[in-house]
Each structure stands twice: as C-alpha cells, then as structure tokens.
Amino acid sequence: MIETAKAVLSNFVKQIPPTIFGAERVEHIAGKIHTIPVNDKLHIIKLMNHILSTMLERNASDVELGGHATGNFVWFRVYGDKVRVRDLPEFTNDESALMILSLLNQNQLKSILENKNLDFSYTFFYEGSQKDVRFRADTYFDLDTLALNMRAISAVPRPLESLGFHPNAIQQMSHNYIKFGLSLVTGITGSGKSTTLDAVIDYHNKFDPAHIVIIASPVEYVHTSNVSIIKHREVGKDVLTFKEGVIQCLRQDPDIIVIGEMRDPDTIMAALEVTDTGHKVFSTLHTSSAVESIDRIIAEVNPVEQERVRNRLADVLISVVSQKLIPSLDGKRVLAKEVLMVTPSVKAAIKNNNTSEIYMMINQGGPQGMITMEQDLLRLMNERKISKDNALAYSNNKTRMLQLLKAI
Numbered sequence: 247m248i249e250t251a252k253a254v255l256s257n258f259v260k261q262i263p264p265t266i267f268g269a270e271r272v273e274h275i276a277g278k279i280h281t282i283p284v285n286d287k288l289h290i291i292k293l294m295n296h297i298l299s300t301m302l303e304r305n306a307s308d309v310e311l312g313g314h315a316t317g318n319f320v321w322f323r324v325y326g327d328k329v330r331v332r333d334l335p336e337f338t339n340d341e342s343a344l345m346i347l348s349l350l351n352q353n354q355l356k357s358i359l360e361n362k363n364l365d366f367s368y369t370f371f372y373e374g375s376q377k378d379v380r381f382r383a384d385t386y387f388d389l390d391t392l393a394l395n396m397r398a399i400s401a402v403p404r405p406l407e408s409l410g411f412h413p414n415a416i417q418q419m420s421h422n423y424i425k426f427g428l429s430l431v432t433g434i435t436g437s438g439k440s441t442t443l444d445a446v447i448d449y450h451n452k453f454d455p456a457h458i459v460i461i462a463s464p465v466e467y468v469h470t471s472n473v474s475i476i477k478h479r480e481v482g483k484d485v486l487t488f489k490e491g492v493i494q495c496l497r498q499d500p501d502i503i504v505i506g507e508m509r510d511p512d513t514i515m516a517a518l519e520v521t522d523t524g525h526k527v528f529s530t531l532h533t534s535s536a537v538e539s540i541d542r543i544i545a546e547v548n549p550v551e552q553e554r555v556r557n558r559l560a561d562v563l564i565s566v567v568s569q570k571l572i573p574s575l576d577g578k579r580v581l582a583k584e585v586l587m588v589t590p591s592v593k594a595a596i597k598n599n600n601t602s603e604i605y606m607m608i609n610q611g612g613p614q615g616m617i618t619m620e621q622d623l624l625r626l627m628n629e630r631k632i633s634k635d636n637a638l639a640y641s642n643n644k645t646r647m648l649q650l651l652k653a654i
Contacts, residue, residue, distance in 0.1 A: 342392065428529055431529075563596070
C-alpha cells in the first residue's frame, strides 16, 4: 500500500513544470488535483490514514507533515516531545502538499489558497479500535511550502470529576447551580483546554435537560445528545464566524453556549452580551494564568470601551481555570491548574482595576475551591508526580514557587 501510494505521489509530482516555484507549486497542485483518478486518490488517503494509525498506536497526540521545517520527515508529538518518525516514508514538499490537499473539499481548497491557513476536521475508521477517530487539523504555509498539523481527539470525554476540581468549583460551573455567567478555560496551545470543555459538556449531558450549542473552529469531539440536546456549529461550515454564531444563538433557545475560543474583540463583546442576556457561557483563551485572562479580555477591546467591559466582565464572570500539561515522572504528562472563583472581593478588584490583588485572593481561597498554579504544582511534586525542576519551570510566579519549595 505504501509503495503504491508513493508511486502515485511521485508520478503526479513529476508532471509539475520545473518553471513553477514557491507557493505557485501548491496552487498548481490544487488546480490539478481533480485530474487524479479516483483509485489513485484513494491510495493517497489510505497512506494518510496509515500515518494517523501509526500515530495512535504510539500514543502520539499530534502529527506534523510537510513544510520546509520538517526536512521531509513525518514528526509526532509523543508525551510532549516532538520527534522524527524515521520508520515512516519521507515525503518531498510537493508530495506532502498533494497528500494534504487530498483531504480537502473544493471550498477548503479555495480557502487555503486565499487565506494561507485553514482549520478543519478529519475522520477515518481506525481498525485498532474498530471506531471512527476524529482529528483537529490546521494547514498553513511555511516558507512557501504547505504544512499540516493534526491532533487526535479523544474518543471518550474524560469525567469532570477525574480532573481534580474542588467540589465548589464544579458547583460553580454547573448550570443547575448557576443559570447564567461566564466560565473560562485558559492555557497555551496543547494544554488540554478542549478536553476540559468536553468534560464540562459531558457532565451536563448526564443530568441537565438543557439545550447546549457548541461553536468551534473546528468541532472536535462530537457529543451525542443524552439528557441534554447538543448542537455543533463549525465555523466556516455551519456558521461564518464565532461572532455570528454567538449572535445567532439568541434565536435558537440555548441554555448553555460553548464558544471554542474568544480570539478577537468582536467575539469577546458578543460573549459578554450573550452572557448578559441570562445564558451560561463557557469559552477559552490563550493565557497562562487567571489574572492574565482578565487583563487580556479588557486589553483586547478599544480603550474607550475598556471601563464598560471591565464592569460588565466583573458582573458576569463566574470562574477561570488556567491549566498546563506538565511532564510527569513516568514519562507522560499530568494536569496542573489554577482555579479562580469570582467572589465579591474578586469582583471589586476587577471593577477597581486592581487585578494585581487577585493572585493573593486565589492563594487564600482554598475553602472556596481556589488554587494557584504554584500551589497545584507543589501538590503534584509532593505526590511524586512531577520533578522539582519542572515544578519551578512551569510556574507562573517563580518567586512564589521558590518560597513554597523552601518551606518544605
């Protein structure tokens, strides 16, 4: 199968005129991909599925294919480390581009050429589990060559109880306990934000007769309606933008709205407005601490609007979970998190623009379900799950972490 697919790739690439250079080669491949016979294209898809199957067998979370940086190798991320996969075939930039473009439909082909970036999802039947497996994918240009990242999506959402939240934190996130308000899950790319959000959705799906609308780019885990009815709207397919998806939600009778990412001022403002109308909203941000998350939201909007946004955020914000995946002593990764519950004191600090005071409120808020990243890292170290070096390396507040380490 691999040899046949490689021959198909090689034969196609040989037909690319040598006078075409750079990004024009990708455009040429996209323009000619419809000429590939169906059986040949099927061989290419099977090769891609073989690479993804190998990735799953090796417990890798991500695969990198194509682009100048890969050096023609396929790369996996295995327990946090990026590694070349030397026992898989090597692919030239043109061959990789053909494989990547073979996964896209006509609208997606047009989008990647116009926008130079495309988020999409991909599903195939994995024989190892005898189930369909879903991937989140992002294709983009790297020095005029086409590159692809694909991330495996867990087949089963993790139970919310298994993530180590204080009962008060789970209660605050529950729609049954608080019917409206904004809860954020934040962290850098690859920190498990989507896993936590899916756990929250699955938690409600077990007991809450609610209407949940998920707006994501792309949709990752697809939930099956149980006690809740769950709608999935993928940006670019089912709705044009996050902002439009949020606004349209108001006419769809939702109880809980999940916004995959608050990535721009328009989406932030729309999320605050829809929360103000009495809905429970969950979303994510690319920030590494609770205080940074609050500051980021306010800083994203026009300075003229910041005072109004600060007051509105203080009124609707319920909780912030900032998380990281830390290399563990057993060679895998373990979740560390900072949890902020918005108490009257926290609300006052946000309104008065004294967010620097919030860290100490989290530090002293254990009974309310709060914990700083440094406290949680210390817990993981004391439980012998992570090393002292990693506890310090992954802390947000190095000074505070050093104080905690000296005290033990």
